[in-house]
Amino acid sequence: MRAVWLAARAAVRRRRVQTLVIWLVTLVSTGSLVVALGLVDAASAPFDHAFAKLNGPHVVAEFDRGKVSDGRLARAARQPGVEAVAGPFPQATVDIPRDTGNFGLGGEITVVGRADPKGAVDRVDLWAGRWPVRPGEVVLNRQSDWTADDLGKRFRMPSGPTLRIVGFAFDLSHTADAWVTPGQIGALHPTASQLLLRFRDASSQSALRAGLATVTDGLPRGSVNGSQTYLALKHRIGGSARAYAPYLMAFGILGILVAVLIVAHVVGGAVVSGFRHIGILKALGFTPGQVLGVYLAMVSVPAVLGCALGTLGGDLLAGPFLRFVFTGPASGVLHDSLGIAPWVNLLALLGMPLVCVLAALGPSVRARRLPAARAISAGSAPRAGRALGVQRRLAGTRLPRSVSLGVGLPFARPARSAVTLAAVVLGVATVTFAAGLAATLNGFGSGGHPYDxxxxxxxxxxxxxxxxxxxxxxxxxxxxxxxxxxxxxxxxxxxxxxxxxxxxxxxxxxxxxxxxxxxxxxxxxxxxxxxxxxxxxxxxxxxxxxxxxxxxxxxxxxxxxxxxxxxxxxxxxxxxxxxxxxxxxxxxxxxxxxxxxxxxxxxxxxxxxxxxxxxxxxxxxxxxPNNVTGTIVGSATALTLMLALVASLGVFNTAVLNTHDRRRDLGMLKSIGMTPRQVTVMTVTSMAVLGVAGSLLGVPLGIVTHRLVVPRMAGGLDISLPPSMTEVWHAPLLALVAPAGVLIAVLGALVPARRAARLTVAEVLHSE
Known part of the structure; x- marks a missing residue:
């Protein structure tokens, strides 16, 4: 094993470009996947945790005190399906003037007479002060807007008593804006009774409606003023997370696909370009299994490092991101439960390296099976055939010779070209999806308002x-x-x-x-x-x-x-x-x-x-535009640039391998008069062909991704988007994304092309 590790470590150091590509693609893919899965988990987990901790009510029901008595309500709640009940509590509606003296409360507020913040249902989080125990005292439902220094201040009720604030509390279910003692509520003239219910079957809205119907069956007609369920509250609080999750999942999936393609491509290229290295290893006594281990370790080292850093980066980004998503009245309670779940980190740390190893397994098995004699004697140039035939046919056209030769080069290694093309296609699809997402969100960010x-x-x-x-x-x-x-x-x-x-x-x-x-x-x-x-x-x-x-x-x-x-x-x-x-x-x-x-x-x-x-x-x-759309567009742009860069690195790796394989051909072409500029054009053209094909395939794939993801994002916010915000694929936008494949290919091929152009005939012959 020590020999395998030493050989793998030497390969990692020698193949810096391939190592960098594997490290970067796993870093980007793992980071986006961690944030996406964390957000999917957070869409429900923080609320469930906080709701269970506070033993929140499954249903908050309001009844008309003039039509049904509290005693009758208490008897009606004794049903087999009711797990626990709190109340009935007298409830009053008070109109508070909008001024700075009422602690941010204004308009119609709900005041409930309740003797205890605890109980069988709905444990109110009393975060400052104490609960009212006598008339003239009140607790305000405020999350964190005020401090304990405000305790003892006066809160004036119009046409009613002036109460002293003895505490601040927060209720996740928002059953009231303020609480007083049952003896105090009479001075506020309550018109309703509040009943807090927990049911044994609370799995769906229909089950909750059926449970409430059982409780209210037999009560006077019209005695139920209304009700609200915890599922509606949970759906509302998790709406932002459900809106962000689809597009992050899309980027995560695209990143994983790019990672699989690039890793398989890098290892496959390493096997092909390292035939002699494989033969030497076997000649030195390495068994086929050890050769397989060398190549798998060569992939695993940067992959594990990239996954570890990607997981760490995803955790660091997810914290503020989740706090931004879960803003609102319940944010303080939920923030205590926010964070990346352990299973998400475990899946990223174990799953992504496994994906990379599986992607590298095919090329590594090829290295394992390769006989030593054949590996040592293998030439560096590919066999003449497909590429030469295409180049000969193109020579009869009016294309410049450097262009016709470049167009034929991808056919020399069709498998390698196909993998590179797939990476470019995914890169173009990512750019197209991001452009469509930005166009939709720019329309949505302005609220769709026709006013200016x-x-x-x-x-x-x-x-x-x-x-x-x-x-x-x-x-x-x-x-x-x-x-x-x-x-x-x-x-x-x-x-x-x-x-x-x-x-x-x-x-x-x-x-x-x-x-x-x-x-x-x-x-x-x-x-x-x-x-x-x-x-x-x-x-x-x-x-x-x-x-x-x-x-x-x-x-x-x-x-x-x-x-x-x-x-x-x-x-x-x-x-x-x-x-x-x-x-x-x-x-x-x-x-x-x-x-x-x-x-x-x-x-x-x-x-x-x-x-x-x-x-x-x-x-x-x-x-x-608003902050939410700006955040989505900004993060989508950053992820798009990273994935496009990774796709360009895949092209870069292909161009490096192609120029390495055809060093002898390049020397011959230079010896008969090909200039460095023509070598650059030939190499860039060979990749630009893949870029054109990548645009033709990637743009439709990006449009399909946009049409699948955007409606799900809108569904997370409980809205429906008009056609003007989903059918954004008009000529100007298509013209903007169409060259993406060529740009990715040219960007990746430019440096290897310049290096090939600087090769001299003497260097090529010396290497031979």
């Missing part, structure tokens, strides 16, 4: 809010009169409550051209009072469809509305309505922003500057 500039009412300067000097009607006239403006719509934002839910709904009102909004994916736009358009994630989270009815509440008012359309917006709390619906719930609603569409050719930047000059209390913001 959003003008916000009010601006913050030097820590102070500056209000506009114009009134609402004057602002619309002003914005419409500025150069470049075409259409304008006013937008209001207010939080309301959905009957049966504990989290507020963002009701956005539209006045003017209501179509100046996110892309409509189903139904139509709201035109009159009682009609709303909802974001697709909102509909899926609440189990709703276009055509169903909702009840929205605000300040004691209630409006029954019908969902008449769905938008592409990713906000799972968003509901959009025409202005009459907003004023029915909020009579004093006022626009907080104006969406402006510009005429063709108008500059959003110039319009924004004109807005600032016209009224210093306005804050214009041109429409553009």
């Amino acid at each position: 500039v959003t003008v916000y009412v009010g601006d913050i300067r030097h820590g102070k809010e500056v209000r506009p000097v114009h009134s609402d009607p004057e602002l619309q006239s002003l914005l419409r009169s500025l150069p470049g403006a075409s259409r304008i719509t006013a937008r209001s934002d207010d939080e309301v409550l959905l009957a049966g839910g504990t989290q507020p709904v963002m009701l956005e009102g539209r006045r003017g051209d209501v179509t100046l909004d996110s892309v409509l994916t189903a139904g139509r736009w709201a035109r009159r009072r009682g009609e709303v358009v909802a974001a697709t994630p909102f509909l899926r989270r609440n189990g709703l469809e276009v055509g169903e009815r909702l009840r929205l509440r605000k300040d004691g008012r209630e409006e029954r509305v019908t969902v008449v359309g769905a938008t592409m917006d990713t906000n799972d709390r968003l509901v959009i309505s025409a202005w009459p619906t907003v004023t029915a719930l909020i009579p004093r609603a006022a626009p907080i922003a104006y969406h402006v569409t510009l005429r063709a050719g108008a500059s959003p930047g110039a319009y924004a500057r004109a807005v600032r000059a016209a009224d210093p209390g306005l804050a214009p913001q041109p429409n553009g």
